[in-house]
Amino acid sequence: MATGVESGLAPVLGFALVGALGVGSQWLAWRLRMPAIVLMLAAGLLVGPGLGLLDPARDFGDLLQPMVAIAVAIILFEGGLSLDLHSLSDAAKGVRRLVFVGAPLGWAASAAALHWVAGLSWETSAVFGGIMIVTGPTVIAPLLRQARLRRRPAALLQWEAIVNDPVGALAAVLAFEIVLVRETSAGPSGALFDLILGIGIATALGLAAGWGLARAFSRGLVPEYMKVPVLFASVLAVFAVSDHVLHESGLLAVTLMGLWIANVELPSYVELRRFKEQATVLLVSGVFILLAANMSRETLASLDLRAALFVAVVILLARPVAVLLSLTGSNVPWAERTLIALTGPRGVVLVAVAGLFGERLAEIGIEDGARMAPLAFALVGATVVLHGFALGPLARLLGLSAADRPGVLIVGGAPWSVALAKALAKLDLPVMIADPNLAHLRGARDAGLETFFGDVLAEEAEHRLDLVRYETVIAATDNDAYNTLVTTDLGPEFGREKVFQLRRVRTRSRRHALPATLGGRPIGADETFAEANARVQDGWEFRVTTLSEEFTLTHWRETMPQAIAVAELKNGALRFFGPEEEEGPAGGPGAKIISLAPERSERKTAATERASRSIDPGQGGR
Secondary structure, eight states, X not given: OOXXXXXXXXXXXXXXXXXXXXXXXXXXXXXXXOOHHHHHHHHHHIIIIITOSOOHHHHHGGGHHHXXXXXXXXXXXXXXXXXXXXXXXXXXHHHHIIIIIIHHHHHHHHHHHHHHTSOOOHHHHHHHHHHTTOOOHHHHHXXXXXXXXXXXXXXXXXXXXXXXXXXHHHHHHHHHHHHHHHHSSOOHHHHXXXXXXXXXXXXXXXXXXXXXXXXXXXXXXXXXXXHHHHHHHHHHHHHHHHHHHSTTHHHHHHHHHHHHHHTSOOTTHHHHHHHHHHHHHHHHHHHHHHHHHTOOXXXXXXXXXXXXXXHHHIIIIIHHHHHHHHTTTSSOOHHHHHHHHTOOOOOHHHHHHHHHHHHHHHHTTOGGGGGHHHHHHHHHHHHHHHHHHHHHHHHHHTTOBSOSSOEEXXXXXXXXXXXXXXXXXXXXXXXXXXXXXXXXXHHHHHTTOEEEESOTTSHHHHHHOOGGGEEEEEEOOSOHHHHHHHHHHHHHHHOGGGEEEOOOTTTTSTTTOOOTTSSOBOOTTOOOHHHHHHHHHXXXXXXXXXXXXXXXXXXXXXXXXXXXXEEEEETTEEEEOOSOGGGSOOOOTTOEEEEEEOOOHHHHHHHHHHHHHXXXXXXXXX
16 A cells, blocks of 8 residues: 555644544635545545655554455444435436436446446446446535535435436445356355345344334433434444345335434434534545545556546446436436536545445456456546536526525614615525415515524424525524524534524513523624614614725725624625624625615615605695
8 A cells, every 4th residue: 555654643633634634624615615526535545645754554553454344334324314305306207217217327338348448348337337326425415515506406406316226236235146157156046045134134224223223312311412422322233233134134124224214303403413423524525535645656646547537437437328318308407407417426436336346246256356346446536526616506507506696694684784775686686585474475586585484493494495595594583582592503513604593682680680591692783682683673784895906894894984884795705704803805896795884875865855745734735
């Protein structure tokens, strides 16, 4: 493997380095607005074959494969845990086509590309082609988060990735069993029996574990503080037992287990899923760093022009043909078919499973099985980089991006909310006002604003509201408790720095002060609902001011000394402010400041004159 530091790192130092690189890559990608997977891949290659600081096979020894296998199992369980069947309603037919028709077509097309383009034997091509069905849930999730697709194409890609992951692994198992029968004296009936038995046990284990945990959690048999540990232990046990019966069947078992738990409406489901998401971020980061660092310079050097041609054929021909044929006659529009056909990123499961089966094929005398690992890594690297940078622009080109500009969801339809929404709409920003009281939305509808009648925390809102369009939430209803509930519930999804609420009436009292973990950030002048709306009723208005080299931030402050800066749109990024001075606008040419300011004097004078004429007794009597 990688050379450079012959003595190697101590395992503890190795773990620390992997964690620092993984989390550091995620943070840097967030700061630079880049695909995190690209940076993780680059970091692994740098410390592995590049500098030789980390060689996982050397530093972790026999623990490497079990570590990767367990991490992949937990990642797939979390993927199953995110598959709510209600979200499949408008994408069900497309998902069925992609799984039942697209997967076999993809298997055949990939095997053909491997044999005729990469030059592998049919035996190796059949096994590797089965693994290539996998489109990588470890890659799709961060890509979708970055690209901000519309709901249906995002659901299609996510469901295909999660469902096809265990399907691809089992397809490889089936192909390997067939090759094993041909190359050895093993009987075909015995191999087929083992395969059917393993799949049956995996399915039974996964569903039984999901059912048992759901019953135990809902009946209070497990205390809250032990639910996550019990969940982790159960995942590991199910994966280990199923994998012992039939290798790679554990992936199917844990996926089904997560799918069952996701659809039984557990009271603590949201907390479980959020913790799992956080654990998955760490695991995806770690696995990518490990697999990239585990590549040797010799392996990378073996990737020649033929390997590059193979990758190009898979991306531009094999994947699109399989997807377009499987979706023919479906209700999926052509724009969505094109996006899905050109989006097939591969992830850690492909590399891990390909390396395992490559070694097994080589052991039974099929020498080119050793080429599976480097080809898998080349395909993963190419698709990660390509889709990491191209998915967002491609979605915008096809009109499938949820929003090209940062959107704002305002909860509460009072005059203050309507005035702010109208100012944001002038900047062509997606803005919606939601309220569970239909009467409160009258002003927003009269202003031509987009509205949602209902509770944004209700399950129905998840299916009718495309929350991906919005990156900021402002809770501004007349119910302080509801505002706090909305911002607390949506905080983890949007980010604590992106949820705001009007000040609670009793917030200054120590007796009624809430912990910092509850509620959103203050916005504008940090006023209560009554104070904010009274200001609007008194004639204050939201204004949008564009700065330039001639009219700077200093000039704006001098000309509008009473104005309260609420937000700033600069370089496509929208940032809201609180009452703290250091949170104010940065300014600069082209920056647009949204502020709350007193009504202009000339407009106020005209309004006063109109009012006086309307109540003049002489005018009224004629």
